[in-house]
Amino acid sequence: MVTIDTKVLATRTARPKGPRATRGYRVFQAVNAVVLTGVVVVTLYPFVNIVARSFSEERYLIAGSVSLVPRGFNLIAYERVVSDPMFWTNYRNTVVYTTVSTFIAIVLTTCYAYVLSKKHLKGRGFLIGIALLTLFFNGGLIPNYLLVTGLGLRNTLWAVALPNAISVFNLLVMKAFFESLPVELEEAAAVDGLGTYGILLKIVLPLSKAVIATMVLFYAVTFWNSWFSAFLYMDRLDLFPVTVYLRNLIAGATGMQSGGIVDPDAVQVAATIQSVTIVLTTLPILMVYPFIQRYFVTGVMLGAVKG
């Protein structure tokens, strides 16, 4: 998550073309560059380190001598992880859960936000109110669990997708974006004979690619990284997303189990296995950033600045 912030900031510090910068501004630029380079190093280091660990030999990890470059390069850990069928089952689950959940979330959030952006809507205040209420209060863990169980959603994809479908923060960003669109455009479309849905689908949405791309990114990252609701509402290992698999691998392996003595071979590769799983789990979602980034910057800014 943090890496994005640096990218955003880095883009903003790009030297503007135009009149010569004042001396104060140039000092500011220099300080900025130094500080931000520091931030980049600090945020990138752990990731590069994990990648290096995943390719290293176990004994260098134990000796604590792996930092940025793999030592004793090998792919054994990758082979082990890749050959575990449960890893792929859970990986597929993550992809499915993320795709479906993000789609549902985008549709619902867009509709809700669009409606709320219309000032002439009756009961608008109330609709905003119930959304905001969930920002401050929620039913709590056990009531939620009872609700999901009562609706028969346990052990289905919907237990992950539906309860988290609308994020109020994302909703408000989108609402602000829709409000900033010129009303005249919609009026013109109405005059030309478009109905409410026509305006939304043919006029507003094509103009909102930036904010929708941003929302897709926000939601996709959240769903990709989330593990708790799946862990809570799923009772079978083959239904879990890969994040639960990863968590069990790391938290479960470090906890001491009395009675069940752990297999020595498994323990020896554990440190590298953990790194490999982390790399494989985060890689796809990292790949998404470069493609969405250009929308991302404008999208966030657009929602924030008005007037």
Add this chain to the structure above:
Amino acid sequence: MLNRSRHRAAVFVAGVLLVSLAACDSGGESSEADNLSAVRAGAMATYNVGDQFKATEPVKFSIMLLSNAAYPYKSDWLFWSELTKRTNVTLEPVAVPGSDYNQKRSVMVAAGDAPFIIPKTYRPSEEAYISSGAILPVSDYIDLMPHYKDKIAKAKMDAEINTMRQLDGKYYLLPGIHEKPWQDYSLAIRTDILEQLNLQTPKTWDELYTVLKAMKAAYPNSIPFSDRFSQPTPGGNLLNILGASYGANGGWGYNHATWDASANKFFYTGASDKYKGMLEYLNKLVKEGLLDPESFTQTDDQARQKLANNRSFVISSNAQTLVNEYRPDLAKTNPNAKIAKIPLPIGPMGEINPASRLESGVIISKKARDSKNFVAMMQFIDWLWYSDAGQEFSKWGVEGVTYKKDGGKNVLTDDVNVVGLNPKGTKHLQKDFGFYNGVFAYGGKPELVQGFFSAEEQENQKIMNARTPITVAPPYPLTEEEREQVTLWETPLKDYVQQQSLKFILGQRPLSEWDAYLTELKGKNMDQYMEVVQKAYDRYKREHG
């Protein structure tokens, strides 16, 4: 993230409170063990010690199953099919990743949605579920469990069992039982350094001090003792085992009230002279550069690295970490190094074995009592967890498939491996067959518990078994209000003891300020705390003898 999990915790606690409030008035019924005739479907009419349990009709029970990362749950394990063949019982597991087992258990129990059988529950976590009436007072039903009763009687474990009793005189957890206490945690020492310096393996903590001193003299750049197991509790293991030797456990084993068997009363652990003795000892080690001050803050990995890189020679250990971590670590960095676990060093308490004979155990959902197969279920639990046949089954598996008898001893068959006992084996007893699963296989007879121990660990345990087990503290169950009050005092007291203990050990606060420290503890309600404990102890003794 932190914020969110804290938020979740708060919401969760609120939820538990709500549920327990709602269910408060359903508790407090008297024993109802006598009207079981309606729930006998599938149960055996006569079932005694030595009998093989087999339900008279096929039955199914739901069970919460901890899925270990090292051997994740599989539905096609031989364990399940063979169990059904032998007992006519089909278990329906709810598989929960081991990393968050306790949390899911709490949610499911509080939501009234838990499976019937909930194993792998450590004391005292069952206490949180009692007031809501969600779990069964198992002590009412032990007449259905002949093997369990027999084991307790033969091993004379009444004192230990009593420690689990609540205010109503009942207990809610069927504990795992070791016939002999198994003190696993101790210290590991580089024996090649001992040989090189011509030193004996230390038997007492004082001898350990001399050994460390000699190591320091020979290797001035090292800090011979650098410890692990310090997260989240600083000195988790060290303060626990050393404290046991002094008669006042710290670290993992810290209890506010410790039982003094000779004086027949409780004392406050962190304020006792025994505890002070332990701090003095550690302070001496730190002052002379023998014990790494980072021992109490560093991660396990950091401590392992120091050991692997010859920067330290002594570290806390159990049988597994020795074989699975230290030896492979050292083999990779220093092929000549040798390291071994030593029997727990002896302190002022003499030759004691501080391990408890109780293990994590099984709790049972209250709603199981309404199932028509309830009696069959209790008989089944009794057979699987407490009969010799059941324990052997869940550990070794099926004769001829996973193990064979060799002169009265069990050995794995040729192609089955576990804990590296049979490195050529292609199949794994835990991963491929589902036996020796921590959920089912623990405790039992010493031969069984030690079945997979290496020869050296068996040697260690022989020494430990010869020592006197510690006296078990009597129960002092608290009332709801008392517990609430005591909980408010406990956290500040414990934090303060922990924090000041480290200061004393590291020399940041001189031990001459001990009396001031005692006064500070009094300011944190230490005396009131002990009063409540004493009152609860007296009350229990009066009412339940």
